[in-house]
Amino acid sequence: MDEGLARRLGAQNARFREEGVYKRLNHLEGPQGVRVRMEGRGEVLVLSSNNYLGLASHPEVVAGAKAALDRYGAGTASVRFICGTLAIHRELEGALARFVGAAASLTYVSCWNANEGLPASILDEEDVVISDALNHASIIDSVRLCRAQRRVYSHSDMVALREALRETRTFRTRLVVTDGVFSMDGDTARLPDILDLAREHDAVVWVDDSHATGVLGPGGRGTAEHHGMLGQVDLVTSTLGKALGGAAGGFTAGPEEVVDYLVQRSRPQLFSNALPPAVAGGALAALRWIEAHPEAVARLHGNTRYFRERLLEIGFRPMEGDTPIVPILLGETSKAILCSEKLLDRGVFVTGFGYPVVPQGTARVRCQISAAHTREDLDFACDAFRRVGVELGLL
Numbered sequence: 001m002d003e004g005l006a007r008r009l010g011a012q013n014a015r016f017r018e019e020g021v022y023k024r025l026n027h028l029e030g031p032q033g034v035r036v037r038m039e040g041r042g043e044v045l046v047l048s049s050n051n052y053l054g055l056a057s058h059p060e061v062v063a064g065a066k067a068a069l070d071r072y073g074a075g076t077a078s079v080r081f082i083c084g085t086l087a088i089h090r091e092l093e094g095a096l097a098r099f100v101g102a103a104a105s106l107t108y109v110s111c112w113n114a115n116e117g118l119p120a121s122i123l124d125e126e127d128v129v130i131s132d133a134l135n136h137a138s139i140i141d142s143v144r145l146c147r148a149q150r151r152v153y154s155h156s157d158m159v160a161l162r163e164a165l166r167e168t169r170t171f172r173t174r175l176v177v178t179d180g181v182f183s184m185d186g187d188t189a190r191l192p193d194i195l196d197l198a199r200e201h202d203a204v205v206w207v208d209d210s211h212a213t214g215v216l217g218p219g220g221r222g223t224a225e226h227h228g229m230l231g232q233v234d235l236v237t238s239t240l241g242k243a244l245g246g247a248a249g250g251f252t253a254g255p256e257e258v259v260d261y262l263v264q265r266s267r268p269q270l271f272s273n274a275l276p277p278a279v280a281g282g283a284l285a286a287l288r289w290i291e292a293h294p295e296a297v298a299r300l301h302g303n304t305r306y307f308r309e310r311l312l313e314i315g316f317r318p319m320e321g322d323t324p325i326v327p328i329l330l331g332e333t334s335k336a337i338l339c340s341e342k343l344l345d346r347g348v349f350v351t352g353f354g355y356p357v358v359p360q361g362t363a364r365v366r367c368q369i370s371a372a373h374t375r376e377d378l379d380f381a382c383d384a385f386r387r388v389g390v391e392l393g394l395l
């Protein structure tokens with residue numbers, strides 16, 4: 001390889017280190033859970049994972065994955081349309097569609113892939129995507145890959161969305177896209193307003209519910225259920241890599257015709273292997289578990305309220321919201337990274353996020369609560385936050 005390239009990137013990595021924004025990977029020596037063994041650190045409390053319902057190492061999920069591995073082997077060594085579709089894919093896709101209130105669904109190896117495969121397949125130059133400014137990177141990139149025009153409206157600004165819909169009335173299809181729960185701020189999309197505006201302007205609504213599936217709504221069915229509007233969103237994408245077992249995988253759910261068209265045309269389907277059977281089996285077991293245990297979703301929200309109240313008592317001002325994503329803004333990236341290092345020294349694993357994951361000057365530590373946390377776990381975390389807050393002059 002050209003030495004110039006490696007030298008240039010190596011120098012850039014060195015600058016990241018000097019500026020205190022270098023991301024050091026922490027290696028876990030066992031399964032994901034409320035407490036994990038971290039190489040060089042021993043046992044630490046996790047407050048930084050999307051394991052919202054504690055299913056990542058749940059015995060029923062592990063058993064589901066093992067059973068599928070035994071029955072179907074490692075995988076299909078093929079893409080879906082050649083000879084890579086298994087009965088468990090159909091079973092999982094039926095269950096996912098029912099769960100989110102859609103007619104059909106199609107799985108991918110990640111929600112990143114599901115997003116990437118959606119607008120580029122169904123839209124072209126005659127169409128437009130209208131996207132919230134804080135949408136996830138996978139949505140932003142999916143729109144970049146697509147030949148449709150694009151408009152970005154400021155975050156959750158319904159006046160701006162209405163304006164964008166007015167300006168684009170001559171386009172054939174207008175696709176409004178929003179995260180259900182915004183991953184960095186933890187706030188929830190204004191879905192009733194978005195759906196009203198979209199209906200008024202004959203637009204199609206796509207919601208990425210990755211942080212809402214298994215989390216929002218009494219049954220964990222997502223943003224639409226949270227607002228009493230299950231089945232009213234036109235297109236839903238979501239991940240299996242967070243509340244639904246936490247392994248990997250994603251899906252697109254919507255009308256039969258759209259899902260069938262994606263089977264025909266979506267490039268990550270046509271040119272990449274299917275979800276491995278063990279992953280499909282684990283996700284199916286997770287879905288069945290959630291359907292049988294809606295009380296876990298209520299516990300998750302009870303834990304979140306408790307944690308927020310404790311943080312406020314200590315003197316922190318987390319960003320407002322009612323989802324299990326509880327960010328504390330710190331400003332500079334190096335400050336967020338230092339805060340997360342200090343918390344880790346006290347046995348609490350919370351990642352600091354800075355630019356380019358969030359805009360410059362809005363670095364934060366992002367806490368994520370799980371139904372599997374006990375009140376003792378949350379008290380332990382808050383005590384560490386109090387001590388680190390004092391040490392860094394944040395309180």
Ligand SMILES: Cc1ncc(COP(=O)(O)O)c(C=O)c1O
Pocket residue numbers: 109110111112113136138179183208209210211238239240241248249250
């Ligand atoms: C809103 C959103 N969409 C998509 C993704 C990507 O999900 P996956 O890990 O399944 O690719 C994420 C993951 O962080 C996300 O937060």
